[in-house]
Amino acid sequence: MSTKNLLIVSPIKDAQRAQFAATGVNLVELDDLNHRVAPSAINIMYGWKAAIGEQLLAAPQSQLEWVHAISAGVDSLPLATFAQRGIKLTNAAGIHAQAISQSVLASILYFVRRLDIASHNQQKQHWAHHDDQTPHVIDDFKYVIFGTGHIGQQIARLLKSFGGYTIGVNTTGHPAEYFDDTISIQSLDSRVWQADVVVNVMPLTDTTHHFFNHELFDQFAHLFLFVNVGRGPVVDSTSVIDGINSGLIQHAALDVFETEPLPADSPFWHLPNTLITPHNTGVITHFKKAQAALFLPNLKQYLTDGTFKTNQVDLTKGY
Amino acid sequence: MSTKNLLIVSPIKDAQRAQFAATGVNLVELDDLNHRVAPSAINIMYGWKAAIGEQLLAAPQSQLEWVHAISAGVDSLPLATFAQRGIKLTNAAGIHAQAISQSVLASILYFVRRLDIASHNQQKQHWAHHDDQTPHVIDDFKYVIFGTGHIGQQIARLLKSFGGYTIGVNTTGHPAEYFDDTISIQSLDSRVWQADVVVNVMPLTDTTHHFFNHELFDQFAHLFLFVNVGRGPVVDSTSVIDGINSGLIQHAALDVFETEPLPADSPFWHLPNTLITPHNTGVITHFKKAQAALFLPNLKQYLTDGTFKTNQVDLTKGY
Numbered sequence: 001m002s003t004k005n006l007l008i009v010s011p012i013k014d015a016q017r018a019q020f021a022a023t024g025v026n027l028v029e030l031d032d033l034n035h036r037v038a039p040s041a042i043n044i045m046y047g048w049k050a051a052i053g054e055q056l057l058a059a060p061q062s063q064l065e066w067v068h069a070i071s072a073g074v075d076s077l078p079l080a081t082f083a084q085r086g087i088k089l090t091n092a093a094g095i096h097a098q099a100i101s102q103s104v105l106a107s108i109l110y111f112v113r114r115l116d117i118a119s120h121n122q123q124k125q126h127w128a129h130h131d132d133q134t135p136h137v138i139d140d141f142k143y144v145i146f147g148t149g150h151i152g153q154q155i156a157r158l159l160k161s162f163g164g165y166t167i168g169v170n171t172t173g174h175p176a177e178y179f180d181d182t183i184s185i186q187s188l189d190s191r192v193w194q195a196d197v198v199v200n201v202m203p204l205t206d207t208t209h210h211f212f213n214h215e216l217f218d219q220f221a222h223l224f225l226f227v228n229v230g231r232g233p234v235v236d237s238t239s240v241i242d243g244i245n246s247g248l249i250q251h252a253a254l255d256v257f258e259t260e261p262l263p264a265d266s267p268f269w270h271l272p273n274t275l276i277t278p279h280n281t282g283v284i285t286h287f288k289k290a291q292a293a294l295f296l297p298n299l300k301q302y303l304t305d306g307t308f309k310t311n312q313v314d315l316t317k318g319y
Numbered sequence: 320m321s322t323k324n325l326l327i328v329s330p331i332k333d334a335q336r337a338q339f340a341a342t343g344v345n346l347v348e349l350d351d352l353n354h355r356v357a358p359s360a361i362n363i364m365y366g367w368k369a370a371i372g373e374q375l376l377a378a379p380q381s382q383l384e385w386v387h388a389i390s391a392g393v394d395s396l397p398l399a400t401f402a403q404r405g406i407k408l409t410n411a412a413g414i415h416a417q418a419i420s421q422s423v424l425a426s427i428l429y430f431v432r433r434l435d436i437a438s439h440n441q442q443k444q445h446w447a448h449h450d451d452q453t454p455h456v457i458d459d460f461k462y463v464i465f466g467t468g469h470i471g472q473q474i475a476r477l478l479k480s481f482g483g484y485t486i487g488v489n490t491t492g493h494p495a496e497y498f499d500d501t502i503s504i505q506s507l508d509s510r511v512w513q514a515d516v517v518v519n520v521m522p523l524t525d526t527t528h529h530f531f532n533h534e535l536f537d538q539f540a541h542l543f544l545f546v547n548v549g550r551g552p553v554v555d556s557t558s559v560i561d562g563i564n565s566g567l568i569q570h571a572a573l574d575v576f577e578t579e580p581l582p583a584d585s586p587f588w589h590l591p592n593t594l595i596t597p598h599n600t601g602v603i604t605h606f607k608k609a610q611a612a613l614f615l616p617n618l619k620q621y622l623t624d625g626t627f628k629t630n631q632v633d634l635t636k637g638y
Contacts (some may be wrong), residue, residue, distance in 0.1 A: 038499055081402055085393060086477050098456055098458075098482075099454065099456055101455055102428060102431070102432055102457060102481060103428075103432045103454065104432055105424075105428055105481075106425075106428035106429060106431075106432040107434070109421060109422075109425035109429075110425060110427055110428075110429060110434060112421070112425075113421055113422045113425040113600075114599075115425055115429060115594065115596070116597065118594065118597065118599075119423075119438070119594065119598040121597070122588065122595045124590040125583050125585075127579075127580035127581050127597045129579075129597040129598055129599055129602075130506070130579065134599075134602050134603070134604050135418065135422065135600070135602060137417055137418055137421055137603070137604075138421060140604070157480075158480060158481065161476075161477060161480035162421060162424075162477065195321070212564075246638070260446075260448075261446035261448065262444075262446050264444050266444075270442065275434065275437065275438065275441070276437065276441045277434070277437045278437065278440070278446045278447050278448040279434075280354075280433075280437075280448055280453075280454060281454070283448075283453050283454060284453070284456070285453050285455065285456075285459070297423040
């Protein structure tokens, strides 16, 4: 088998560079592209940047065969082109699960334990022990998580350690670890509409675009909290804004938005009972190391037999 | 055995009143005291109020033999008098463990996942994805919990479900469930001083008064967060205020204080990087029901053989 050219698009450290090189691939740095190595000669992309990717795809007789995306969501990549040309795609699903699930628990506990009210009273130097805002506990509530992959499972696992009852929503209603119950997204029923806390971790696909909208939110009986750490466009922004303002949605914790960065004049900034994080719940400290640790076993196996150990994306499903 | 008179000091509901009465005790309401029943005739107090308790203790030939306190901490009760007169004391240790441990995790996740910064930026309509404030994850840190009883164990259990390493501090260093390691309070060492997060859930006793003071805090190498959900006077207020202001203590989550309610001019209100809750982390929604469920088995056993199933306080230790 000829030596494969691996283009390093996403930054890595020397330790990881050495690990990659030890597999026998030829590492190509971005600076070397078009100079020492022709775009058509690249076999593997570690990381995706649209301008570079398009250049490789446009090269006559391109040998691009595998792209590794360093994100879980791959909705911004040209999946149809990949499918048509037989280019394989792996993603980083799972790598953010720990960080995101901890942020989701942070947001849930923030509202359930009434830290929002405590924080508000603190600013007014108001000691409010004897009001009617007794903190809830996690197990007072029912949790419905849309998306039962790595991230959804970690959220469910943590909720269960607090005694929470968890329902997962996925494509077919197939069982998933750590969920007490699962339901198909095609046949949502009262088990969902009775949820107190709804968490979205679904990927963005044609099916999920604006899945959360006025019509959907209207069906919930008493939605204490809506958390979105999936993708912004899975939610129609106006439905959350209207829902919070009308009280239909009592609280919201939002990490992703249809427009990011959130513009300074966005109505989200001033929405009451809402916690905004800047699409950073998945950011992790040792990202390069974790990313390389996910990629390396795939690289070794791919060089051996052309298959992947983990994280290959189904190009028709989009995740 | 003659019928015991049980004085209902803490409010209960009719359902609980019926359960208590079914054991064969004679229930005495506060309104009946001094009218239908003499203070000297009361055998058992359900709940403690100082004025009423003192009246019973002062009654000639008082028959008071058992007091059930509806709190975990009993530092405000006349323990020496109880010991001297052979009056038994039970408390409600454990009843608040679920609520308090969830609040402790809420506070830890709030600072670890940088919701404090997100919340601050939200008020300024500032989207700060690319700053140097990457959220931590729970397992980046070492946790030392002072107090390894019901509450400490629940905190440790939850931290472990997030992957946290937990050290417990107690009187002798005896092992305690859910702790990776335990240390005697008499022989603290570098395992403690290397803590990132310190949680106090110790009761207030002569030994623990102002246990957390300037001298103690000075020994920590990098204290990311100090949480106090135990008792206010276990901590010398000025040591936390000075610690936060100097940066020795990076963040604090405080539910209890030396003076409560916190006066409007208290420096705690304006302390940076500090989250204040109004001594409500232990407040629970179905308190009367939970309290009675704890008391009832003790009442049944006590009427049978004069002993308790659970929660008898050691009057010399104070917990």
